[in-house]
Amino acid sequence: MLYSGMRHLNRAALLALLTLSGAAHATLENDAGTLLPYGPRVAGSPANEQARTYLEAQFRALGYDTRRQSFTYSRFDDLGSDVQVAGQTLAGTALQDSAGGTVQAAVVRVPGTGTPEDFARVDVRGKVAVVQRGQIPFLQKAQNALGAGATGVVIVNNAAGDFRGTLGQRTALPVLGVSPTAGEALKDGVTVTLNVRVREGDVTGINLIASRSGQPGSSVLFGAHLDSVQGAPGANDNLSGSLTVLEIARRAATTPLGGRSTFVLFDGEEDGLLGSRAFVKDNTAMVQGLKAMLNFDMVGVNVMPLSISGTPALMDTARRAGLPTAGSDIGRSDHVPFRDAGVPAAMFYRGEDANYHKPGDTVLDLGLVRETADVAVTLADAVLSATPAN
Structure with missing residues (x-):
């Protein structure tokens, strides 16, 4: 089902629309229905913090511990x-x-x-x-x-x-x-x-990190950026990726995968991959122990079939698992700092849609989010099957 123009719906109409989408998947629909009306989630904005607070509560309700990582940078804004x-x-x-x-x-x-x-x-x-x-x-x-x-x-x-x-x-x-x-x-x-009309000043970005305490060290990191650009509600870029991470966390909550995973919603991606760079810099030991970093960016509009690109060994694992791969050209998103730090990294992507970085980025197909989560869990399981827990 496509969610188009959700910012323009009042709450009652929005809830009615979500009800029609089917009760079988009510949780993910409720997530989208809550988050999209916040509007553009520019790093440092109230909407950005509202979205992070909501998502943090979802991770905690699943039994994960959460923490926030702050970082500050200078940004130029067009007002x-x-x-x-x-x-x-x-x-x-x-x-x-x-x-x-x-x-x-x-x-x-x-x-x-x-x-x-x-x-x-x-x-x-x-x-x-x-x-x-x-x-x-x-x-x-x-x-x-x-x-x-x-x-x-x-x-x-x-x-x-x-x-x-x-x-x-x-x-x-x-x-x-x-x-x-x-x-x-x-x-x-x-x-x-x-x-x-411009302004330049300091911005505080905040990464949201979720994991289970008292479990073996994380082997897989699932990540996506939560922020969007000015003026774009960011349904596909990148609420689609953020909801994929949350969906995987839900599925993994009571499984061994949940205990061997870290889930991160990065901030400041649109300003230069700043959240993922800060994470890699400040979590050296954890990053060095990762067997895979799986990143999700623009997976909610079917511009092209889902593809995975990434580092060679990880792509070999994906192919052996029968998953759709697209070679080693993995583009520019939050997987890059991990790849540069020597972590096997993969990018899940469906192509650049017509509303990329535009006010029309209000379209989100939650069926595609679920499909992406299916593929990601399959790849993570394949990685972990070759990596015994400590």
Whole structure:
């Protein structure tokens, strides 16, 4: 069953929808029905903490001990940037490391992609330079615009939709990224108001860790990131993975698997795998004892059949168990710090759906979550069958 637009349902309607989904799997449906209405779970936000508190209570109710691991980092946030033209407000995204500010000036369409030669062909002094994405790094575009005297920069995406980007170092110019549709409205010579609203400051991320006390040391770690990006409710990215971890914990609660597992919901993944990096750094002995780290990211929308990619020996184990593998290219998610620390690691993934990092990320198929948990438990059992308990 697909859960679409759940943020827009009142509580009574939501509960009615969940009831219709079938009482046989009420627990997982209740989890989704509780968590999705919180909205985007950006690290450091109230919604992020609400979700973690709820999930912590679920782990404890299953008999697991929980603990929290905090870490602090600096983050650049777009507080809602746009460009106004001819009575329209066109949404955009400030590039990370952009200066903030409001600029009202005429547009100059810079030919090409913003190379020095491109800027030499037009006069952007005191104007807002509009350039195409591509060919050279964002920072070079901004530096070239600044050197030519522009007071602001708009970078137009070279593919459909908005984009997020990073300059790599602070710049004195406000720099906004927009979609091709928004870019079409920025005609040469028209006056615009460029609003780049940004904030930079410290954020505290919190990993949630669950395990059973008084049991043999953990051999398998099941992990997923709980945080989502600004503006995206994060149903598939990555409530789907978080609920997979919880579902596995439920199934394992009264089995030997539960005593040999650790379950972690990482924070700060969207800001650079920061939660998993902090975990690996601060839990060296435990990490070195792991036989497998299984990570779940975007497993709730069937863009493609479930695939597992990972380190070679672990993929050999998965193939012997008859599971769907996709080689050793395991992408960029919270398994990476574990792999880099020498832990056999695997990534469970169903592909990037159309609502990736967008407000429309409200779709979650709980049947796919259960299927992912099935496959993960099979792989974990295969790993443990070759690893006798202490």
